[in-house]
Amino acid sequence: MMGPHELYFTASLILIIIGIYAVMSKRHIVKIVIGLELLTLGVNLAIATTGLRIIDGVSHVDALAQSMVAISMAIGAAIAALALSLAINIYRHYGTFDVRKLRRLRW
Amino acid sequence: MIDANHLLLQSVMIPIISAPVILALGRRLGENVGWVASIPLIYVLVTLSASAMEVYHGKGMLVASYRWAPLIGGDFTLMMDGISAPIALTIALLSFLVCIYSVGYMRGEHGLGLYFCLYMLYAAGMVGAVLAADLLVFFIFFELMLIPSWVLIAIWGTGPKERIALKYFIFTEAGALSMLAGIAATYSMAGTFRMDELSSLLAGVDGGIIAPIASAMLLGLFVKMAVFPLHTWLPDAHAEAPTPISALLSPAMIGIGGYASIRILYTVFPGLLENWVAMTSLSALSLITMGYGGFMALAQRDLKRLLAYSSISQMGYMLFGISAISHLGVIGAVLLYVSHGLAKAILFMASGIFMKLFKTRSIEELRGLAGKMPYLSVSFVIGFLSLAGVPPLLGFWSELLIFAGSIYTALLSPMDLVRLIITLLAIIMAILTAGYGLWTIKRILYGGSLEGSSKIAKEPMLMTVPMIILALLTIILGIYPSIITSILNNMMI
Amino acid sequence: MSLEYFTTIAWLSWTIPLVGALLTPLLSRIGPKARDYGAVAFSLLAMLMTLQLIPSLMMEVEWPIRSRVSWLIIPGAPIIGEVGAGMLLDPLSVVMVNVVSVVSFLIMLYSLSYMHGDPGLTRYWFFMNFFIANMLLLVLSDNLILMLIGWEGVGICSYALIGYWYQDSREGWLHYWVGEPPEAYPPSHCGMKAFMVTRLGDLFMMAGILMVAVSTGTLDFVELAEAGKIVPANLQPLLPAALILILGGAVGKSAQLPLMEWLPDAMAGPASVSALIHAATMVKAGVYLVARLFPIALEWSSAVPEAMNFFYATMWIGAVTAFIAATQAMASTELKKVLAYSTVSQIGYMMMSLGAGGVAMGLIAGYVGSIFHLMNHAVFKAALFLASGSVIHACGSRFLRDMGGLRKYMPITFCGMLLATLALMGLPPFGGFWSKDLVLTATLSAGEYVVFGIGLATAILTAFYSMRMIGLVFFGASEQRGSRVHEAPRIMWAPYTALAAGSLIIGFAAPFLEHGLEEVFAGYITIHGASHGAGGWNQLVPLFSVAAVVLGTIPAYLIYVKRTWKAEEIISKHRSLEALRRFILRRYYLNAVYYMAFVKPSLRLAETVFRGFEQGLLDRLNYAISYTARKTSDIVRRIHTGVLGHYVIGIMIGALILIALLLGGA
Structure with a gap:
């Protein structure tokens, strides 16, 4: 059975992989934003997990890690808001949510 | 000797500082900004002459050192010795006279403030490259020469000017990068850029490492000198550049490649001089360049292109003198720089006048002009005769000394038969210069007159006076070349 | 009559016509008569100078008589480090100098009438006097280099005077063209030919x-x-x-x-020049x-x-x-x-x-x-x-x-x-x-x-x-x-x-x-x-x-x-x-052979190499380089697809490689 650290890290890795998969392969821009959020979630979980210490069977927590996660979550929220507003803007300009249609930066 | 009056620094910095001033004045003064531009150039001529006098009297080099970038290599050092003095003076003189010529030639063109601003930077770059005492400073000025000339060709040139300017830039820049690689390698081995210190610092280094480094540096310089087969940029660039710039590109700038070759071979890596294979193959290469340039000149219908190929041939002579390993050869190469500079400037200026008056560069369309333009014709003939090496013009002495140097090296014991044969072939090859020179003179100046030429009242004196001055100098120096050669005992070799 | 007297005469005898040549344009400003008679006067002076050398032949002198000034100094150079300019008087040069100057003077006299009225006379007198100066210099010089200078100098004068009527006008066909077809040549061509052939010898x-x-x-x-x-x-x-x-x-x-x-x-050239x-x-x-x-x-x-x-x-x-x-x-x-x-x-x-x-x-x-x-x-x-x-x-x-x-x-x-x-x-x-x-x-x-x-x-x-x-x-x-x-x-x-x-x-x-x-x-x-x-x-x-x-x-x-x-x-x-x-x-076909063997092939060779090699090969080579560079960049830039997902894939691959390297290194 995995210890608490391994458990949490595995969970965060799964979240990260799912998030990356979503960013890589989804066409709908909102789905990509969701993927980004998942990515952020996974990373936050990993950071929080690094603050977990078990000393003599008692679980202690490093306050620094948790405060970082708190800030990160706030930033994540801001990113989500901005990303969604960009998505709405894109819909207004291109009339579609399909990311493959946004090709003006190509060669 | 230390340069107490900062003469050398002035001669480099004054044009650079005045460049933006002239750009600003260009809007106000229009065409006459050229006259303003000639003032710093006269000043440069004066300071360089003063420096040359100090070198001659002091019997040593003139060095000026300024704290600059202690981290990478110390001081910004300028130096004038017996070799760089005639070359620098030639550049300064040509810059000044061609500036005067530009005033007349560029009448009616647009953007003259920018033109003269770039011209000043170009002149500064050339002077600085010759006065540089360490490789880094040399490289900086080398690039400073390149960029204004590129812009000048791209804006005021003829034909497919942007493309040709780009070709010129890329070629020369590639060469400069090769040189930079060599310079960097040298620095990493010796810890300094100073040319005079490098030879002792590198004395112990194995020849197998020196050879590729020196080759890289020489490769870059040979691109600039337009040695066969790296010459392909030159005919286009010199033919399509605006004529005053051609009159600087061809006489002054490509010779700087030769000057730097002298420095590399004789000052920085003197060990290479012992390498018979290297030196003899350089001689052979210069023989090929001489012949190739001469033959190609015979085939040209366009006057400026013919002069460009002639320059390639003359650079072959210079390289021949450099590869002769002897004192005489180097002196001959320096003299050739001066004589070719004076003569080619005359010829390009003449071609510019033909272009302005008759709107053509084609030799077939020009005929019978000797009667109409006496001063121009006489200068034109003097220019070609000097190139061909006819006394009592300066070109005679340069050719004589170059060949004397090579024969001297060939006849040291043991006798070097290969070199002797190469030298004899080179002497015979000199007939080509007389050939295309006289033939061009005959086609352009002699024969029945051109239909349109009767409308020309007289020659444009503003553009002809510089030619006359250069022709007179060629004659005077030809009669008494000691003026240049006596300074050549103070060399860094 | 000391020895210095003779050497001074020698120096004067070739510098006087040189001065005369240089003064010719100035004299022509004064007037045509001044110019013409002035030019002849200079050659007369030269003749008078050289005639005074003849007594030296009859005296018991120690030949040769010399006078030398230092001229070209190239410090540190062997042999040609110091070229002197000097006069060498010996029976050969005294005889030759007199032949030259007497004949020159008489021909100058002749030219006064023969060339009278020709528009280019300033040029004519200049080159005639310059020629006399160079010829005397050639004969009197005491070393090979100085002689070479006089030698080439007379070559220039010959070139200029043969091609004197350089306008090549057809009206001069009976007077100053040379040869019969197919080897008829105008004066400017003849001057060039003379110079080229002698230059090869030189x-x-x-x-x-x-x-x-x-x-x-x-x-x-x-x-x-x-x-x-x-x-x-x-x-x-x-x-x-x-x-x-x-x-x-x-x-x-x-x-x-x-x-x-x-x-x-x-x-x-004019008959006086030919003479x-x-x-x-x-x-x-x-x-x-x-x-x-x-x-x-x-x-x-x-x-x-x-x-x-x-x-x-x-x-x-x-x-x-x-x-x-x-x-x-x-x-x-x-x-x-x-x-x-x-x-x-x-x-x-x-x-x-x-x-x-x-x-x-x-x-x-x-x-x-x-x-x-x-x-x-x-x-x-x-x-x-x-x-x-x-x-x-x-x-x-x-x-x-x-x-x-x-x-x-x-x-x-x-x-x-x-x-x-x-x-x-x-x-x-x-x-x-x-x-x-x-x-x-x-x-x-x-x-x-x-x-x-x-x-x-x-x-x-x-x-x-x-x-x-x-x-x-x-x-x-x-x-x-x-x-x-x-x-x-x-x-x-x-x-x-x-x-x-x-x-x-x-x-x-x-x-x-x-x-x-x-x-x-x-x-x-x-x-x-x-x-x-x-x-x-x-x-x-x-x-x-x-x-x-x-x-x-x-x-x-x-x-x-x-x-x-x-x-x-x-x-x-x-x-x-x-x-x-x-x-x-047909001159034993020698002339034709020279044109066929040297002149035409040179031009043709130049032409061929120019078209084939220079324009054909080298220019193409340059453009080949730039073409290759352009095409390569065309291929490589297809990486920029513009699709977000592809870029993320790229990031991921790069990150994985970095991690692998770090882990592998450690």
Whole structure:
């Protein structure tokens, strides 16, 4: 059975992989934003997990890690808001949510 | 000797500082900004002459050192010795006279403030490259020469000017990068850029490492000198550049490649001089360049292109003198720089006048002009005769000394038969210069007159006076070349 | 008369015409008369200067007399580190200088009338005076480099004066074009050709001079003889080669084979120019050079026996050229060309004589014969050319077929030309007879019987073409020519009659002159085993030569003067003669071969290499490089698809690689 650290890290890795998969392969821009959020979630979980210490069977927590996660979550929220507003803007300009249609930066 | 009056620094910095001033004045003064531009150039001529006098009297080099970038290599050092003095003076003189010529030639063109601003930077770059005492400073000025000339060709040139300017830039820049690689390698081995210190610092280094480094540096310089087969940029660039710039590109700038070759071979890596294979193959290469340039000149219908190929041939002579390993050869190469500079400037200026008056560069369309333009014709003939090496013009002495140097090296014991044969072939090859020179003179100046030429009242004196001055100098120096050669005992070799 | 006096005179004699040349443009501002008379005055001054050198020949001086200033200084350089400029006075240079200056002055006088009214006279006087200065410099200089400068200087003047009427106008066809189609050339072309051919010779000469200078360590004529003997052994083979190379320059300048083709075409210049440059003086520079090298080569041959090849080469080149040029004079259709070929032929005699003298290990007769013949030839050939100028002007055409019967209209010219021609033919008591005899004697004493035979045969031909010329010009049917044909003005016929008379006077004085010259030269040239002409042959040679002259004259007299036989009839009877004449008229196809072998292929080669290699290959190579660069970047930039997902994939792959490297490294 995995210890608490391994458990949490595995969970965060799964979240990260799912998030990356979503960013890589989804066409709908909102789905990509969701993927980004998942990515952020996974990373936050990993950071929080690094603050977990078990000393003599008692679980202690490093306050620094948790405060970082708190800030990160706030930033994540801001990113989500901005990303969604960009998505709405894109819909207004291109009339579609399909990311493959946004090709003006190509060669 | 230390340069107490900062003469050398002035001669480099004054044009650079005045460049933006002239750009600003260009809007106000229009065409006459050229006259303003000639003032710093006269000043440069004066300071360089003063420096040359100090070198001659002091019997040593003139060095000026300024704290600059202690981290990478110390001081910004300028130096004038017996070799760089005639070359620098030639550049300064040509810059000044061609500036005067530009005033007349560029009448009616647009953007003259920018033109003269770039011209000043170009002149500064050339002077600085010759006065540089360490490789880094040399490289900086080398690039400073390149960029204004590129812009000048791209804006005021003829034909497919942007493309040709780009070709010129890329070629020369590639060469400069090769040189930079060599310079960097040298620095990493010796810890300094100073040319005079490098030879002792590198004395112990194995020849197998020196050879590729020196080759890289020489490769870059040979691109600039337009040695066969790296010459392909030159005919286009010199033919399509605006004529005053051609009159600087061809006489002054490509010779700087030769000057730097002298420095590399004789000052920085003197060990290479012992390498018979290297030196003899350089001689052979210069023989090929001489012949190739001469033959190609015979085939040209366009006057400026013919002069460009002639320059390639003359650079072959210079390289021949450099590869002769002897004192005489180097002196001959320096003299050739001066004589070719004076003569080619005359010829390009003449071609510019033909272009302005008759709107053509084609030799077939020009005929019978000797009667109409006496001063121009006489200068034109003097220019070609000097190139061909006819006394009592300066070109005679340069050719004589170059060949004397090579024969001297060939006849040291043991006798070097290969070199002797190469030298004899080179002497015979000199007939080509007389050939295309006289033939061009005959086609352009002699024969029945051109239909349109009767409308020309007289020659444009503003553009002809510089030619006359250069022709007179060629004659005077030809009669008494000691003026240049006596300074050549103070060399860094 | 101290020695400094003579050297000062020497310096003045060539600087005065130089100053005159430079002043010519200024004088022309004052007025045409000032310019013309001023120019002639300078040449008069030069002549007066050189005449004052003659007493030195009669005094007991220690030859050579020298004066030297330091000129070019290249510190630290070997050998050419210090080139001096100096005057070298010895019997050879004194004689030569006087020949040059006297003839030059008379020709300048002649030019006053001959060139009168021509628009380009400032240029003419400038180059004439410049020429005199350079020629005197050439003769007086004491080292090879200074001589080379004078040498090239006269070359420039020759180029400028041959192409004097550079406008090449078709109206001048009868006057100053040269040749008949397909080898007709305008003046500007002829000037260029002269310069190119002599320049080729000069380049060989320069190579030879440099080899000599470096091997022996000196350029000075006086030091060369001794210096050559102590040349290190490995360099000794170079000395004969260097001598032959220098001979190349002489061959070019003196229009000997194989570089002779420029001189016939140099007739495009004015008659005075032809007289001065291409008969009396410049073409003799090659002979002068060989004479200068004569003692030097002899000294060297004691250490390096192959140096004698120099003399063999000179002798044979001279002999063959003399013969071939004489044949060409026989067939030529233009008056000045006859004289030009004759000049080439006579110079061949001079070369032959010098060569034979050397082969005979320093036979004085060879040396003196050559110099004496040089003197005589200058006098009578200049007379002939000047007279021909009058004739051509009078008839309005350069072709012999447009002349004839001028005896009645131009009696003075006829006299002068006849006297000079008799001198050319070598008839006693003219000077030409004595000098030609010395030449033939020299070849015989040297044991070169073949050369002697060639020389004799050439004498026959010389007599033939000379009489032919006189006959075609002055005899024959004299149609009414009108008032155009009249005697020349006095200032024109005075110089050439003076010269013609001069050759007669020299002829009378010849035995004394010969003896005096031999003494002076023999005293000066200390040559091993010099002899004064072996006694036995001395009687036979004049007989042979007079017989030759008679043999050549009689047919010519009958065909051209008496007109009893007709040249055309004889030729049409024998097909071989017709073919021979065509061959000779086409200059043995030498000229055509030179154009075909050198000129056209050079141009064609240049053209082909230019189109094929330069434009075809190298330019394509450049564009290939830029094309490749562009195409490569085209391929690589397809990575920028614009699709977000692809970029993220890229990031992921990069990150994975980095992690792998970090983990692998650790």
